[in-house]
Amino acid sequence: MRGPAPVSDTPFTCGHCGRRVGPLPSGGRNRNHCPYCLYSRHVDAERSGDRASPCKGMMEPIGVFERPNGEEVITHRCLVCGFERFNRVGADDDETAVAALPRIAPRSAPRA
Numbered sequence: 875m876r877g878p879a880p881v882s883d884t885p886f887t888c889g890h891c892g893r894r895v896g897p898l899p900s901g902g903r904n905r906n907h908c909p910y911c912l913y914s915r916h917v918d919a920e921r922s923g924d925r926a927s928p929c930k931g932m933m934e935p936i937g938v939f940e941r942p943n944g945e946e947v948i949t950h951r952c953l954v955c956g957f958e959r960f961n962r963v964g965a966d967d968d969e970t971a972v973a974a975l976p977r978i979a980p981r982s983a984p985r986a
């Protein structure tokens with residue numbers, strides 16, 4: 875198997891819980907965190923999906939907040955370098971895991 879695959883279709887093994895994570899069942903959004911334990915990996919530098927970061931550290935889900943439009947956003951913090959990133963809750967994320975995250979204050983000012 876060679877050749878480039880779309881990022882959103884690339885299965886990966888979660889570096890935290892070790893589960894195999896397949897492509898999203900629907901929707902074209904990049905899956906950027908494990909739907910089971912919600913851990914992510916520090917692979918993006920400037921933009922989500924750019925895969926330009928050399929860090930590759932595991933990113934711990936430290937909390938969830940709600941944007942004014944009702945969208946739930948998981949905050950991930952890199953365990954290696956401390957970089958923080960915000961990721962929308964995925965359609966098939968484990969609801970129990972999301973509910974178990976602490977509620978935190980919104981950290982970014984969304985633009986209307």
Ligand SMILES: [Zn+2]
Nearest residue numbers: 888891908911
């Ligand atoms: Zn996991």
Ligand SMILES: [Zn+2]
Nearest residue numbers: 916929952955
């Ligand atoms: Zn990092």
